[in-house]
Amino acid sequence: MSRILIIEDEVSIAELEKDYLELSGFEVELEEDGKKGLERALTDNFDLLILDLMLPGMDGFEICRKFRETKNIPIIMISAKKEDIDKIRGLGLGADDYMTKPFSPSEMVARVKAHLARYERLIGSSFPENEIIEIRGLKIDKTARRVWINGEEKNFTTKEFDLLTFLAQNPNHVFTKEELFSKIWDMESIGDIATVTVHIKKIREKIEFNTAKPLYIETIWGVGYRFKM
């Protein structure tokens, strides 16, 4: 049974969401406070998070950002204002879906099911058969070794291509620079982990709209990199 955490301070909305989800066979827990909600989300085992934006203690932006440092489960963000949804999207905090209040509870249940199914497919396979990887505007053809961003083809060196493809095939997994160096470069090859940093920079210049705020390859400070799904 999938477990869902709802962080929502409007009790009537939280209860309504809970009722609908429980009727669909989910186990649901509620938290009203932002800080407590984040702590619960990080320490307990949930399969999906429903996160309200405006919360006492800590807002949904901050919760989403902190939660994504270590956890990959789907997040559906809820806001009372359409403008806030646009802002969340723009920030690229790693939420998987957004809904504006008031919303239909049955639509919320449908989205929860879709995200859980997608996430299970994602962690259940490492795409062994898939020769084309398409993630948002990024398309990688593994057989032809070609890369497009928003329809525009970019030229990649062999190692840049190998590194990007390796990361994209293992989304949301944090790899250290050492791990990436040993995966992509033969151990006898010249170079060190600084080579990884240089290649990541070059890849970002080709695929990111704003290299200071990468949408694809994220730097996890003090650890390494991960490809955001």
Ligand code: CA
């Ligand atoms: Ca609220």
